[in-house]
Amino acid sequence: MIFIKMKNFIVCTIIAILLLPNPSRSDPLTLVRDLVQFNVAGHPVLHKEVEWPFDPEVGIRRSRQYQELNGPLGEWAIERLGLGIDGYDRERLAKQRARDEGHLNGIDYLTP
Incomplete structure (x- = not known):
């Protein structure tokens, strides 16, 4: 009802x-x-029909630039993101390197 x-x-x-x-x-x-x-x-x-200029080869051409800036697999980009953008990146990098001293890239369980 x-x-x-x-x-x-x-x-x-x-x-x-x-x-x-x-x-x-x-x-x-x-x-x-x-x-x-x-x-x-x-x-x-x-x-509405729209045309966008598209070049499928641009990724191959820019790959060299990306690898020079961020490393072959982007590991430097990940490191830069972890260091922050507030100007204390060098201090954080020094702390991280001191923390990881003697470890296999910071991983304990892979070392004998």
């Missing part, structure tokens, strides 16, 4: 919203066109 009342309320609310006069668009044909265009066919931007 409650479901039917809620369903009727929702239907009445939708009809009231659709029938209320809109001061900017008072033409009923405009309302119908907008309902069809934006709800059925989709927004006009979705149907």
